[in-house]
Amino acid sequence: MKKNINIDIAFTHIYTRKKQTMVAALGVAIGVGMYLFMNSLDAGFSKYSTDEIFKNNAHIKIYKNDEISKPLTTDDSSGLRVIINPQITTLSKKIINPEALLAAVKSQPYVTNAIAQVNFDAYYNRGKAQIKGTGNGVNMIEYAQMFNTDKYMVAGNTEALQGNLNGIIIGSGISEKLSLGINDNITVTSSFGIVKVMKIVGIFMTGSSMNDNTKSYVNISTAQQFIKEGPSFVSTLFINTRDANNPEPFVQKLQQLTSYTVEDWKTSNADVLSGNNTRETMMGAISMAILIVAGFGIYNILSSTIIQKINDIAILKATGFNGNDVVKIFIVEAIIMGIIGTAVGLLLGSVLIAIMSNIYMGGPVGYFPIGFELTLFIRSFILGMLITLCAGYFPARKAAKVDPVEIFRK
Amino acid sequence: MNTLIEKTSIGGLEVVLSTRNLGKYFYDPVKFKALDNVSFDAYEGEFLTLVGKSGSGKSTLLYCLSTMDTVYEGELYIKGEKITGKKPDELAAIRNENIGFVFQFHYLLPEFTCLKNVMIPARRLGKYGYEEIEHKAYEKLKILGLQDQALKPASKLSGGQQQRVAIARALINDPAILMGDEPTGNLDSKNSAVVFDIFKEISSQYGQTIIAVTHDNDFAKASDRTIELADGRIIDQDKKDFE
Ligand SMILES: Nc1ncnc2c1ncn2[C@@H]1O[C@H](COP(=O)(O)OP(=O)(O)OP(=O)(O)O)[C@@H](O)[C@H]1O
Ligand SMILES: [Mg+2]
Numbered sequence: 001m002k003k004n005i006n007i008d009i010a011f012t013h014i015y016t017r018k019k020q021t022m023v024a025a026l027g028v029a030i031g032v033g034m035y036l037f038m039n040s041l042d043a044g045f046s047k048y049s050t051d052e053i054f055k056n057n058a059h060i061k062i063y064k065n066d067e068i069s070k071p072l073t074t075d076d077s078s079g080l081r082v083i084i085n086p087q088i089t090t091l092s093k094k095i096i097n098p099e100a101l102l103a104a105v106k107s108q109p110y111v112t113n114a115i116a117q118v119n120f121d122a123y124y125n126r127g128k129a130q131i132k133g134t135g136n137g138v139n140m141i142e143y144a145q146m147f148n149t150d151k152y153m154v155a156g157n158t159e160a161l162q163g164n165l166n167g168i169i170i171g172s173g174i175s176e177k178l179s180l181g182i183n184d185n186i187t188v189t190s191s192f193g194i195v196k197v198m199k200i201v202g203i204f205m206t207g208s209s210m211n212d213n214t215k216s217y218v219n220i221s222t223a224q225q226f227i228k229e230g231p232s233f234v235s236t237l238f239i240n241t242r243d244a245n246n247p248e249p250f251v252q253k254l255q256q257l258t259s260y261t262v263e264d265w266k267t268s269n270a271d272v273l274s275g276n277n278t279r280e281t282m283m284g285a286i287s288m289a290i291l292i293v294a295g296f297g298i299y300n301i302l303s304s305t306i307i308q309k310i311n312d313i314a315i316l317k318a319t320g321f322n323g324n325d326v327v328k329i330f331i332v333e334a335i336i337m338g339i340i341g342t343a344v345g346l347l348l349g350s351v352l353i354a355i356m357s358n359i360y361m362g363g364p365v366g367y368f369p370i371g372f373e374l375t376l377f378i379r380s381f382i383l384g385m386l387i388t389l390c391a392g393y394f395p396a397r398k399a400a401k402v403d404p405v406e407i408f409r410k
Numbered sequence: 411m412n413t414l415i416e417k418t419s420i421g422g423l424e425v426v427l428s429t430r431n432l433g434k435y436f437y438d439p440v441k442f443k444a445l446d447n448v449s450f451d452a453y454e455g456e457f458l459t460l461v462g463k464s465g466s467g468k469s470t471l472l473y474c475l476s477t478m479d480t481v482y483e484g485e486l487y488i489k490g491e492k493i494t495g496k497k498p499d500e501l502a503a504i505r506n507e508n509i510g511f512v513f514q515f516h517y518l519l520p521e522f523t524c525l526k527n528v529m530i531p532a533r534r535l536g537k538y539g540y541e542e543i544e545h546k547a548y549e550k551l552k553i554l555g556l557q558d559q560a561l562k563p564a565s566k567l568s569g570g571q572q573q574r575v576a577i578a579r580a581l582i583n584d585p586a587i588l589m590g591d592e593p594t595g596n597l598d599s600k601n602s603a604v605v606f607d608i609f610k611e612i613s614s615q616y617g618q619t620i621i622a623v624t625h626d627n628d629f630a631k632a633s634d635r636t637i638e639l640a641d642g643r644i645i646d647q648d649k650k651d652f653e
Binding site: 317322 | 473476499507517518530534
């Protein structure tokens with residue numbers, strides 16, 4: 001079948017007005033390109049910062065929160081009030097019967113992984129040099145699985161801790177400051193006054209100085225000794241679920257299993273996430289604005305085409321083209337401009353992303369955290385086309401309303 | 411003798427277009443009656459001309475007949491069907507199939523070749539395939555003596571040639587009625603004569619009705635019948651009297 005007459009006319013307009021078409025398409029290209037680039041930048045950044053969070057945060061954690069003392073009030077009828085200062089009344093951060101809770105948590109269908117952890121305040125000493133930090137008593141194999149610790153090991157390995165009650169894995173910052181390397185001995189003191197000389201079996205470097213300068217891993221039982229607690233003491237349960245981005249429903253379900261505080265990573269890292277959200281909103285608004293400006297380009301060029309072609313429109317309507325036909329003609333023109341513009345825009349965005357991803361930022365970030373994300377390409381394409389369609393629709397509607405009699409009368 | 415009566419009695423010809431008490435007002439700048447109680451019938455194969463002084467309402471009447479102007483009083487019938495009150499899309503379809511237009515300023519799509527210009531209404535109608543339409547358009551151009559110009563862009567033709575292309579386009583769907591608003595108004599006498607001959611031929615040979623507004627008395631005299639307007643009223647619709 002031969003080309004439809006409306007499409008034929010649209011293509012002829014486009015073809016005989018190449019320059020205007022290119023200008024309109026270029027506007028869309030820049031809009032779509034910038035939209036894609038800025039949102040990729042943003043997505044890369046957000047992914048980087050959530051990855052940072054997941055280096056030492058599980059999707060959900062269960063711990064005992066501080067309890068505040070309740071005011072003592074006497075019977076209302078007496079009219080007496082006892083005013084006291086509310087105070088933290090928590091005696092111990094201990095989770096009672098952690099094995100049962102851990103087993104219950106692990107049996108939940110949406111839980112992919114759950115581990116127990118014992119935290120303690122630690123002082124790392126070598127001679128007179130001392131660094132304050134936190135010790136984490138964990139089952140290292142399970143922990144490494146959950147937090148990808150193996151990826152960050154720069155010396156030794158995580159398995160070396162297994163069954164080695166005197167072993168310790170320390171952050172690279174501690175290692176540097178105390179100039180201690182693998183297989184060296186390090187003195188660790190806890191806030192409970194327990195002192196142990198331990199052997200460094202591994203060194204990790206996550207890139208986050210907060211971790212690298214303070215954190216260490218030991219076996220759970222070692223950590224329990226540091227805080228003078230028995231084998232049933234556990235301070236936190238870390239839980240990973242099927243869907244990291246929507247932990248809220250799982251939190252609700254888990255909360256039914258225990259009276260301890262169940263908290264998802266979003267709540268624990270609300271500050272980081274709100275920073276991300278602010279940036280996302282800003283970038284989204286700016287890139288959307290650029291795209292809308294591109295839409296105005298299409299609108300302008302199509303409007304001027306319509307003014308120039310008003311005689312053609314009148315004659316088409318006189319020969320029996322209806323309003324819909326006229327709308328189709330100009331919408332097709334907008335679509336052609338949109339497709340060219342969007343395609344070039346995606347290409348432009350890709351080039352920018354490729355350039356950016358090759359820029360070395362140094363430090364823990366490494367190369368700029370930006371990548372090609374299919375969903376963003378799809379979103380940019382859809383938005384580019386949508387904006388073009390909207391921008392094309394209004395001039396097209398105007399063209400459809402042209403009254404041929406008015407044109408012929410002049 | 412009245413042409414109208416003669417035609418109905420002798421040929422038994424059908425009425426193709428008729429108006430009943432057509433009236434039209436303009437409100438800008440002041441209320442003004444441009445058409446007043448216009449009633450007439452146009453017959454199959456009739457070559458009808460509309461004459462009258464400038465401002466008498468000829469164009470206004472033609473736009474009402476063409477179905478492009480819908481704001482009027484009274485009724486319009488085409489091929490026995492009441493046109494008044496129909497929706498714009500229905501009117502577009504009726505125009506496409508039944509009415510061909512020729513204007514004083516030829517109004518071709520300048521980027522299209524002559525052939526493609528002629529094909530446009532037929533492609534809109536969609537009754538025939540592309541090749542068939544192309545063939546028909548070529549035939550029409552041939553009738554108008556333009557076969558050599560078929561593949562030239564419309565903008566590259568002379569005024570008289572463009573007007574003939576416009577006529578070919580108006581004829582492509584074999585419409586029942588061909589309308590023209592001063593179709594020869596922009597042409598020299600030679601080209602006017604050519605256009606007149608074509609009109610004469612299509613009305614007599616193909617039975618198509620022609621309604622043409624003209625200022626050219628010779629053109630009007632040579633037509634089958636002339637309707638004369640003054641101040642929006644029909645003051646005469648008999649050719650002999652007009653003479
Ligand atoms: N859009 C309009 N608004 C107001 N008045 C109009 C409009 N169009 C036409 N008129 C008036 O209606 C009357 C008839 O106009 P029309 O164009 O039909 O005349 P005409 O017979 O075709 O004249 P001409 O021979 O000069 O073309 C004129 O008085 C004109 O001023
Ligand atoms: Mg006129």
